[in-house]
Amino acid sequence: MAIAWRKDVDAALAEAKAQGRPLLLDFNAAPT
Amino acid sequence: MEELIGRHFIPVKIHIKEQPDTFDRFNAQWTPTFVFLDPDGTEGHRFEGFLPARDLLAQLELGLGHVAFGRKQFDPAEKRFRRVVDGYPESEAAPAALYWAGVAKYKATNDAGALAATAAALQQRYPASDWAKKASVWAT
Numbered sequence: 001m002a003i004a005w006r007k008d009v010d011a012a013l014a015e016a017k018a019q020g021r022p023l024l025l026d027f028n029a030a031p032t
Numbered sequence: 033m034e035e036l037i038g039r040h041f042i043p044v045k046i047h048i049k050e051q052p053d054t055f056d057r058f059n060a061q062w063t064p065t066f067v068f069l070d071p072d073g074t075e076g077h078r079f080e081g082f083l084p085a086r087d088l089l090a091q092l093e094l095g096l097g098h099v100a101f102g103r104k105q106f107d108p109a110e111k112r113f114r115r116v117v118d119g120y121p122e123s124e125a126a127p128a129a130l131y132w133a134g135v136a137k138y139k140a141t142n143d144a145g146a147l148a149a150t151a152a153a154l155q156q157r158y159p160a161s162d163w164a165k166k167a168s169v170w171a172t
Contacts, residue, residue, distance in 0.1 A: 009046065009054055017073075024043045025067040026043065028064045
């Protein structure tokens with residue numbers, strides 16, 4: 001299962017609230 | 033790892049070069065930093081620095097426990113904390129999880145015996161940990 005990482009925090013916050021799920025924020029500097 | 037994240041979280045990846053303002057917004061001062069928010073956006077847990085896979089899994093479970101605890105869902109929180117202790121007993125998250133499992137049980141039951149039992153368990157399993165010291169005041 002590939003992780004469907006989001007990039008937009010505010011959209012993710014709205015999604016989390018609507019679904020009642022917690023958020024995991026991964027702050028990173030990995031090469032893109 | 034993928035299953036745990038995909039099943040339980042809305043995951044967000046934030047790159048320092050792409051979203052420096054978001055780093056400031058959540059006070060992320062180093063990479064990697066993982067921040068756990070409840071569905072209302074309240075922070076429940078965070079940790080900084082690279083971890084091997086099993087330790088990262090333990091921290092993810094610990095984070096789920098803290099998010100549940102912060103929402104006063106003490107029974108699910110205790111279960112999450114005990115999953116860390118039982119599933120990743122060698123991890124640094126384990127003594128913290130054992131401590132918080134005891135607190136969650138106490139919060140759910142108001143039974144001070146849960147704290148005393150936790151102090152004893154920490155002294156037995158993780159005697160050199162800071163968590164054993166923190167729980168020592170509960171010992172009977």
